[in-house]
Amino acid sequence: MWVDVDLEAVGVRGLNERLHAISAGVTDARWRIRNPHGLHNIAVGADSPVSLLIEGHVGYYCAGMNKLANITVAGHAGVGLAENMMSGVVRVQGNASSSAGATGRGGLLVIEGDASSRCGISMKGIDIVVGGSVGHMSAFMAQAGRLIVCGDAGPGLGDSIYEAEIFVRGSADDLGADCIVKEMSREQREGLVSLLQRAGFDHDPSDFRLYGSARNLYNFHIDNAASY
Amino acid sequence: MCGIVGLFLKDESLQSELGSLVESMLSEMGDRGPDSAGFAIYRDPVDEGEVKITLSSPEDDYAWDDLAASMESDLTVSVRLETYWNHAVLAVRGDERAVLDWLRSQRPEVRVTSAGTDIEIFKEQGTPEEVSDRFGLAEFQGSHALGHTRMATESAVTTEHSHPFSTGRDLCLVHNGSLSNHNRLRRKLERHGITFETDNDSEVAAGFFTMKLSQGLDLEEALKDGLEELDGFYTFAIGTKDGFAVLRDSFACKPAVLAETDRWVAMASEYRALDHLPGASQARIWEPEPAVVYTWSRA
DSSP states (O other): OOEEEEHHHHHHHHHHHHHHTSOTTOOOOEEEEEOOTTOSSTTOSOOSOOEEEEOSOBOTTTTTTOOSOEEEESSOBOTTTTTTOOSSEEEESSOBOTTTTTTOOSSEEEESSOBOTTTTTTOEEEEEEESSOBOTTTTTTOOEEEEEESSOBOTTBTTTOOSOEEEESSOOOSBOTTEEEEOOOHHHHHHHHHHHHHHTOOOOGGGOEEEEEOOOSGGGOGGGGGGO | OOEEEEEEESSGGGGGGHHHHHHHHHHHTGGGOOSEEEEEEEOSOOOTTEEEEEEEOSSTTOOHHHHHHHHHHHHTOEEEEEEETTEEEEEEESOHHHHHHHHHHHOTTSEEEEEESSEEEEEEESOHHHHHHHHTGGGOOOSEEEEEEEOOSSSOOSSTTSSOBOOSTTOEEEEEEEESSHHHHHHHHHHTTOOOSSSOHHHHHHHHHHHHHHTTOOHHHHHHHHHHHOOEEEEEEEEETTEEEEEEOTTOOSOOEEEEOSSEEEEESSGGGTTTSTTGGGSEEEOOOTTOOEEEEOO
16 A cells, blocks of 8 residues: 655655654555655655655655665656665666765665766665666775676776675776776675576676776785774 | 756747746756856847847946947947846847947946847846846747856856856857866967956856857867866856757766757756756656767757
């Protein structure tokens, strides 16, 4: 049973306040959000396993800091989608603008279309699956988690990457500093298969290459440990 | 920050709604730029042998009739005059250079915001709602328009520092970003005869494209040269007599969204400024790629 929420009537703050007021333990709430009109900060700070279907395009920072909630955007998303997400699932059926999944700590972010520049910048444990391509400087300083790109990756992929894993099915011709092609272990391949399945893509995992850190930058040298 | 918008109509039946559509686009971008606002409208081309000049005065009740009468008698030209708040649009049958020289020497208190056959530029301090309202933007008809809401970062909040900027016939530019090599480039352009009204970086970009177009390049070629020579952050929207273009720098730090239907092409800093356009929900919507020139023209 879906509950209809009209953003024109309640406003973004009204929606977010209702979202924050859901008591812990509620698991079956399902809300359909109408008239998003590209507004910013829609469904930010959810912290219960509610399901949200947003019917239209959203502006900046949609689903930021998401915890436990399952949020679907039936449209495109603006800058900073699911920024600092903790857990749950965020799915965008269209494209996402820059910095999608930035600094995310956990959960699954699925972008069925393309993601723009800086996708997964400074990601810290989130899993991101992009059905199309990602723009320049994606996974910049990515620390943990996985970024799966079913299309191509733009210039500067994985610049200054730490321990995150990047899987790209298409071309990734311009890698950032210290980002290299790596051998894919059996565990990594199983992880890729599982994530593709959860995201709803049936690509052959052997079409993907793995990219990660060469660990040659200054901060990886043990002699410099005292500087941190 | 700053917000920019542009709307280029393909369907002539929408021309009567151009002003009201652009007014809504601008007001949506008020959060990005509350200091000043402005817009350029392309409409009502003047007759052969006439030039259209838009003027701005610091006074609300400037004696425009007196200016027009003096110009007619001094230069033996004929002038048609329409006034909008503290701006006036003159259609002058006479030599454009003589008219501009006369204004500079006889009426130095008045600024020329645009010159050409189609373009009219209106800009003033205030929120986009206030500015649109005072100029009566909602009533304007036309073929295409650009608009800007300014949050000043690199130069003062004044009318003359407001966008759009025009430095050449029927050309205008709105800019979100900041240029870092504008002082050196301004000196270089001045040596080529381009004149500037302010110390603003965006006006230098407008001057750069004016020079390139005057050298015979088309809009796309001029913009490609801009990628080489303009250093800094920018999303530009550019209008010409019958064209419209969008360009982002290669880092693409400054936002932009494009949308297109059979009836129109529109750009804005954020999608919410486009959401109310007719048929927006069915539009093709995309983010312009870094360092890629997008142009449309009526030719």
